[in-house]
Amino acid sequence: xxxxxxxxxxxxxxxxxxxxxxxxxxxxxxxxxxxxxxxxxxxxxxxxxxxxxxxxxxxxxxxxxxxxxxxxxxxxxxxxxxxxxxxxxxxxxxxxxxxxxxxxxxxxxxxxxxxxxxxxxxxxxxxxxxxxxxxxxxxxxxxxxxxxxxxxxxxxxxxxxxxxxxxxxxxxxxxxxxxxxxxxxxxxxxxxxxxxxxxxxxxxxxxxxxxxxxxxxxxxxxxxxxxxxxxxxxxxxxxxxxxxxxxxxxxxxxxxxxxxxxxxxxxxxxxxxxxxxxxxxxxxxxxxxxxxxxxxxxxxxxxxxxxxxxxxxxxxxxxxxxxxxxxxxxxxxxxxxxxxxxxxxxxxxxxxxxxxxxxxxxxxxxxxxxxxxxxxxxxxxxxxxxxxxxxxxxxxxxxxxxxxxxxxxxxxxxxxxxxxxxxxxxxxxxxxxxxxxxxxxxxxxxxxxxxxxxxxxx
Numbered sequence: 001x002x003x004x005x006x007x008x009x010x011x012x013x014x015x016x017x018x019x020x021x022x023x024x025x026x027x028x029x030x031x032x033x034x035x036x037x038x039x040x041x042x043x044x045x046x047x048x049x050x051x052x053x054x055x056x057x058x059x060x061x062x063x064x065x066x067x068x069x070x071x072x073x074x075x076x077x078x079x080x081x082x083x084x085x086x087x088x089x090x091x092x093x094x095x096x097x098x099x100x101x102x103x104x105x106x107x108x109x110x111x112x113x114x115x116x117x118x119x120x121x122x123x124x125x126x127x128x129x130x131x132x133x134x135x136x137x138x139x140x141x142x143x144x145x146x147x148x149x150x151x152x153x154x155x156x157x158x159x160x161x162x163x164x165x166x167x168x169x170x171x172x173x174x175x176x177x178x179x180x181x182x183x184x185x186x187x188x189x190x191x192x193x194x195x196x197x198x199x200x201x202x203x204x205x206x207x208x209x210x211x212x213x214x215x216x217x218x219x220x221x222x223x224x225x226x227x228x229x230x231x232x233x234x235x236x237x238x239x240x241x242x243x244x245x246x247x248x249x250x251x252x253x254x255x256x257x258x259x260x261x262x263x264x265x266x267x268x269x270x271x272x273x274x275x276x277x278x279x280x281x282x283x284x285x286x287x288x289x290x291x292x293x294x295x296x297x298x299x300x301x302x303x304x305x306x307x308x309x310x311x312x313x314x315x316x317x318x319x320x321x322x323x324x325x326x327x328x329x330x331x332x333x334x335x336x337x338x339x340x341x342x343x344x345x346x347x348x349x350x351x352x353x354x355x356x357x358x359x360x361x362x363x364x365x366x367x368x369x370x371x372x373x374x375x376x377x378x379x380x381x382x383x384x385x386x387x388x389x390x391x392x393x394x395x396x397x398x399x400x401x402x403x404x405x406x407x408x409x410x411x412x413x414x415x416x417x418x419x420x421x422x423x424x425x426x427x428x429x430x431x432x433x434x435x436x437x438x439x440x441x442x443x444x445x446x447x448x449x450x451x452x453x454x455x456x457x458x
Contacts, residue, residue, distance in 0.1 A: 022199025031161035033188025040181035066122030073127030074364030075226035089128030094189035101179035151350035152295030230364030249407035252376025256384030290343020313341035316401035323397035
């Protein structure tokens with residue numbers, strides 16, 4: 001007998017929806033808290049030391065361990081499970097973040113200790129983010145919704161947290177102090193841990209069978225062996241490897257754009273801080289709307305054409321309008337289309353990655369893909385600053401537009417990117433399953449490929 005919705009969790013429909021709501025709540029709360037620290041911690045350093053260099057070093061010390069933590073956490077997430085790992089990572093993050101305002105109030109926060117705590121914050125937060133993301137396929141499957149919709153919901157709430165978090169941080173810093181914003185972040189991590197602990201998903205039937213089949217093998221494997229297995233999988237999958245490289249380039253350019261190129265453009269164009277604020281607000285609201293539209297419609301669209309069109313709109317135009325020194329209203333109009341288009345990209349890419357990675361490898365391969373994609377973030381502002389100093393803003397903006405086009409749209413024209421449109425359970429997938437059906441039955445209790453591969457609900 002077949003059923004319309006997966007039942008692997010053994011939970012009633014209401015419980016399966018509760019798991020989805022719990023994950024979304026945890027993701028939103030933790031991201032909101034993170035945005036508080038992104039504003040409060042640099043400001044705390046700046047007002048305490050008065051040094052922009054020392055402030056930048058603190059940000060750098062958090063960013064690098066965040067990437068390293070994501071890379072190293074993958075095998076552990078696969079071994080202990082995403083749910084308990086996420087709870088533990090959030091509690092550790094809460095403790096580390098809470099130490100900053102505590103030591104600050106006690107006047108026991110020298111600069112060297114602050115650097116160490118910043119590194120610890122990144123090291124704990126990165127793995128927690130990955131653990132939450134690896135729960136998405138099981139939650140979507142249990143709730144009976146397409147993976148694009150689940151990814152779209154996460155993306156929409158991420159945009160919402162990214163818009164509301166800085167505003168809340170600014171209010172807390174202005175009316176209270178940076179230490180209060182850091183305290184609020186610690187409480188957010190506690191709330192996120194509670195949400196996952198109380199509502200997080202158990203493993204589905206397919207995941208349970210896969211875990212049981214690999215238990216003896218994993219017990220004999222060391223940590224490095226599991227990490228290497230993830231690296232080998234990523235190297236073999238051409239599409240995932242291409243996506244990771246593409247993200248590393250776009251994230252580098254985006255980091256340079258947001259942190260350096262926009263302020264330089266605002267200064268040279270005469271718009272000043274008001275232009276920066278207007279651009280950020282317009283883009284943030286449009287991106288929130290784009291993510292909401294993607295949540296509703298992305299699972300009905302062909303992925304590769306949608307991806308190409310979205311990046312043609314969201315990529316080069318925003319750099320070109322600044323390079324040609326067009327009026328502010330033109331830049332803002334382009335930012336609206338930029339935000340609406342970019343909202344469709346992440347649900348597609350996240351769904352593809354989560355579908356292609358086998359459940360037993362989901363933590364380590366997701367962590368490696370994310371780490372490769374984030375590797376350029378710390379370098380973006382530094383490279384852009386050096387380029388603007390050596391030439392001028394205009395050539396750098398033209399170069400960014402060309403680099404965005406070359407890294408996003410041109411690779412999608414290659415044959416292996418056609419796999420972007422292959423949805424599990426689609427016609428091609430069913431044909432492959434039927435072709436394999438005459439093969440001898442597997443041993444009782446052993447997981448099949450269909451059981452271990454992530455699936456979207458019809």
